[in-house]
Amino acid sequence: MSPTAHRSVNPLSPKERIKVPRQLMPEQPADERAQNFTEVNLGYSAELAQQEALRCLECAKPTCTDNCPVGVKVKEFVEKIVIGDFLGAAAKIREDNVLPAVTGRVCPQEDHCEGKCLLSKKVKPLGIGYLERFVADYEQRMGTHILPDVKSTGKKVAVVGSGPSGLTVAGDLIQKGHKVHVFEALHELGGVLVYGIPEFRLPKQIIRQQIDYMREMGVEFETDVVVGRTVTIDELTEEEGYDAVYVGTGAGLPQFMNIQGEHLNGVYSANEFLTRINLMKAYKFPMYDEPMIDLHGKDVAVIGGGNTALDAIRSALRLGARKAYVIYRRSDAEMPARAEEVHHARQEGIDFQMLTAPVEFLSDGKGWLTAARCVRMELGEPDASGRRRPMQKQGSEFDLPLSVAIIAIGTSANPIIQSTTPGLGTNKRGYIQANEETQRTTRKGVFAGGDIVTGSATVILAMGAGRRAARSINEYLTTGDW
Amino acid sequence: MFKIIHAAYLAPGIRRFVIEAPRIARKQKPGQFVILRIYEEGERIPVTIENSDPERGTINIVVQAAGKTTHLLNLLGSGDSILDVVGPLGKPSEIAKYGTVVVVGGGVGTAMAYPTAVALKKAGNRVLSIVGARNKGLVILEPEMRAVSDALMITTDDGSYADKGFVTDKLRQLIENGTRIDLVIAVGPIVMMRAVAELTRKENIHTVVSLNPIMIDGTGMCGGCRVMIDGKSEFACVDGPEFDAHKVDFAVLVQRNGIYRDAEQRALAEFERGKAQDDEHACVANAVVRQGDLR
Numbered sequence: 001m002s003p004t005a006h007r008s009v010n011p012l013s014p015k016e017r018i019k020v021p022r023q024l025m026p027e028q029p030a031d032e033r034a035q036n037f038t039e040v041n042l043g044y045s046a047e048l049a050q051q052e053a054l055r056c057l058e059c060a061k062p063t064c065t066d067n068c069p070v071g072v073k074v075k076e077f078v079e080k081i082v083i084g085d086f087l088g089a090a091a092k093i094r095e096d097n098v099l100p101a102v103t104g105r106v107c108p109q110e111d112h113c114e115g116k117c118l119l120s121k122k123v124k125p126l127g128i129g130y131l132e133r134f135v136a137d138y139e140q141r142m143g144t145h146i147l148p149d150v151k152s153t154g155k156k157v158a159v160v161g162s163g164p165s166g167l168t169v170a171g172d173l174i175q176k177g178h179k180v181h182v183f184e185a186l187h188e189l190g191g192v193l194v195y196g197i198p199e200f201r202l203p204k205q206i207i208r209q210q211i212d213y214m215r216e217m218g219v220e221f222e223t224d225v226v227v228g229r230t231v232t233i234d235e236l237t238e239e240e241g242y243d244a245v246y247v248g249t250g251a252g253l254p255q256f257m258n259i260q261g262e263h264l265n266g267v268y269s270a271n272e273f274l275t276r277i278n279l280m281k282a283y284k285f286p287m288y289d290e291p292m293i294d295l296h297g298k299d300v301a302v303i304g305g306g307n308t309a310l311d312a313i314r315s316a317l318r319l320g321a322r323k324a325y326v327i328y329r330r331s332d333a334e335m336p337a338r339a340e341e342v343h344h345a346r347q348e349g350i351d352f353q354m355l356t357a358p359v360e361f362l363s364d365g366k367g368w369l370t371a372a373r374c375v376r377m378e379l380g381e382p383d384a385s386g387r388r389r390p391m392q393k394q395g396s397e398f399d400l401p402l403s404v405a406i407i408a409i410g411t412s413a414n415p416i417i418q419s420t421t422p423g424l425g426t427n428k429r430g431y432i433q434a435n436e437e438t439q440r441t442t443r444k445g446v447f448a449g450g451d452i453v454t455g456s457a458t459v460i461l462a463m464g465a466g467r468r469a470a471r472s473i474n475e476y477l478t479t480g481d482w
Numbered sequence: 483m484f485k486i487i488h489a490a491y492l493a494p495g496i497r498r499f500v501i502e503a504p505r506i507a508r509k510q511k512p513g514q515f516v517i518l519r520i521y522e523e524g525e526r527i528p529v530t531i532e533n534s535d536p537e538r539g540t541i542n543i544v545v546q547a548a549g550k551t552t553h554l555l556n557l558l559g560s561g562d563s564i565l566d567v568v569g570p571l572g573k574p575s576e577i578a579k580y581g582t583v584v585v586v587g588g589g590v591g592t593a594m595a596y597p598t599a600v601a602l603k604k605a606g607n608r609v610l611s612i613v614g615a616r617n618k619g620l621v622i623l624e625p626e627m628r629a630v631s632d633a634l635m636i637t638t639d640d641g642s643y644a645d646k647g648f649v650t651d652k653l654r655q656l657i658e659n660g661t662r663i664d665l666v667i668a669v670g671p672i673v674m675m676r677a678v679a680e681l682t683r684k685e686n687i688h689t690v691v692s693l694n695p696i697m698i699d700g701t702g703m704c705g706g707c708r709v710m711i712d713g714k715s716e717f718a719c720v721d722g723p724e725f726d727a728h729k730v731d732f733a734v735l736v737q738r739n740g741i742y743r744d745a746e747q748r749a750l751a752e753f754e755r756g757k758a759q760d761d762e763h764a765c766v767a768n769a770v771v772r773q774g775d776l777r
Binding site: 229253265285 | 551
């Protein structure tokens with residue numbers, strides 16, 4: 001792939017572009033931010049954004065776009081940044097991505113667009129995530145956006161779950177002229193974006209603005225509805241007149257390790273821990289009513305190495321934990337968390353206990369956690385996941401004193417929809433079966449995507465599924481073919 | 483917002499609300515519950531559904547003032563609204579023709595046991611009910627329970643009404659009298675459910691209890707409501723709330739329900755101090771709740 005011959009707005013030659021260093025993201029100093037919930041990354045200024053945008057090589061076949069689960073036209077939006085048309089850049093992103101302010105913050109770009117950036121063969125990749133975030137924030141600051149002009153088709157779609165995949169489906173389908181109604185089980189909209197991802201990584205205000213924007217476009221939202229319990233999918237299609245249903249209910253039930261002491265007071269699932277903080281604001285007790293264990297001066301550990309694990313332990317640190325550990329049974333190389341989060345966590349003073357696993361939680365005899373009994377691991381042959389299998393080192397047992405342990409080892413399928421929707425096929429792990437390209441389930445008119453199909457993954461992969469589903473739903477509603 | 487159509491005390495501290503919630507009213511089955519939140523800074527708490535009227539689109543919930551939220555809730559009356567009501571949650575009671583079923587309701591748990599008793603009766607069972615309370619004033623739903631039961635026994639801890647003693651005394655009598663019992667369903671305080679379980683375990687009588695652990699979302703997402711059933715973790719909100727009483731680890735339930743006791747007592751004390759300071763507490767608190775900024 002070579003830089004294109006088309007008339008570029010970029011004044012620099014390809015050689016000059018490579019020489020421009022990747023612009024650093026301004027961030028809150030680590031010692032300060034470890035004490036607050038304000039965002040870690042502060043965002044590019046217009047100058048930094050334009051400087052960074054100049055680095056784009058404008059490949060003829062942009063691999064960044066090919067590797068984006070929602071297919072954002074990176075080259076085209078970056079070009080608009082170069083000429084200072086930031087609103088135009090935002091509109092260009094929105095053609096493919098209804099949540100740019102979210103993905104600009106939480107997407108693992110190193111696995112997608114930036115991972116395939118041609119620049120990265122020689123220097124650091126283009127800061128695509130940072131640029132995306134800049135234009136999305138710019139658009140929100142300006143408070144102006146162009147509402148797409150669409151003609152109503154008269155078709156109605158129910159979207160179950162207001163997380164990243166549901167919002168993507170809603171945003172895409174409303175622009176095709178379908179009526180869209182989103183059902184949410186919780187009292188707040190946004191799914192994992194509000195209950196799971198903490199303020200310092202994704203401010204709630206950002207999600208609210210994105211949802212307000214969708215409301216303006218005509219999407220209807222209804223909270224406090226647990227589809228499967230409050231209303232079934234059959235009732236939505238047969239009685240409430242929905243022509244199609246998209247199920248994007250998310251990952252589901254937190255997994256536990258089934259080791260001794262997991263029921264002790266002080267052992268949380270990451271979902272519960274983060275929900276208490278993010279959704280219920282329990283750390284503001286008694287201003288807010290939902291309580292949580294006071295972490296000030298306490299030793300806290302998270303078990304797991306994903307983004308959720310890091311979100312949980314970095315939250316614990318901000319809530320006054322004296323020691324904050326990540327206990328992960330494999331090594332750095334296998335950690336699924338985003339590289340930037342791991343880097344930030346280390347800067348903040350999180351203690352990473354790698355190749356370590358708890359085998360038992362110990363109690364004070366009154367039901368409260370006092371320590372995790374751990375063993376050290378070493379890596380053997382690759383397992384089914386392709387990662388080297390961790391094996392226990394003989395005689396490596398030690399006790400790590402802890403007041404709070406947070407289990408972040410993944411989730412299993414939530415059974416509510418599957419068990420209340422006859423004919424909806426599931427796989428052997430209980431997740432909903434859906435075609436990988438069309439997101440169609442075994443039930444006519446019912447589509448599914450995101451974690452309820454794949455098991456826990458990322459925001460952007462859920463959004464990718466949402467995009468494919470929206471295309472497929474539109475096709476179904478237009479042709480009637482299944 | 484969910485509008486309160488009617489509210490009245492069933493007993494001191496125990497209040498029944500009729501709430502406009504058409505979706506829930508259509509779907510509610512015996513054994514299920516709702517989660518509610520009364521204002522923006524409020525916590526989410528599970529609450530019993532006593533009954534529902536699908537035609538009118540209303541549900542009845544019964545609440546006993548125990549902590550800050552339930553005390554605040556009980557200050558609300560008809561015309562007020564509850565910010566969030568979600569449900570019906572949990573698996574419904576398994577209704578079948580078992581033969582003779584003993585339905586045990588302890589305190590406010592009677593409100594949860596009532597719809598199950600109705601359904602069991604309708605399914606052709608002989609329903610023997612035992613209702614227990616601390617004292618006369620706290621006996622609730624007596625006429626309703628009487629109407630659906632082939633026999634109703636009442637006990638009070640202090641003997642101020644009916645027979646002095648505990649529900650287990652009555653259950654033991656039934657067993658000792660040679661009554662054939664095919665199923666026992668017990669809903670009430672943990673100590674009561676545990677005592678029932680211990681009694682029936684010896685007799686090998688299938689027994690079901692409805693558990694009330696700490697809960698946030700009620701859809702299985704948070705795992706806070708995990709209970710130990712037969713040595714394994716289960717979630718009361720999606721796998722329960724009803725479980726085989728003989729498999730429940732009640733000690734773990736008691737321990738986990740105590741996690742936030744200090745915070746709960748502090749919140750309640752602050753609430754009561756604030757209330758005492760105000761002559762017109764009820765109406766002021768109401769007004770503040772409506773504005774959603776009560777601290």
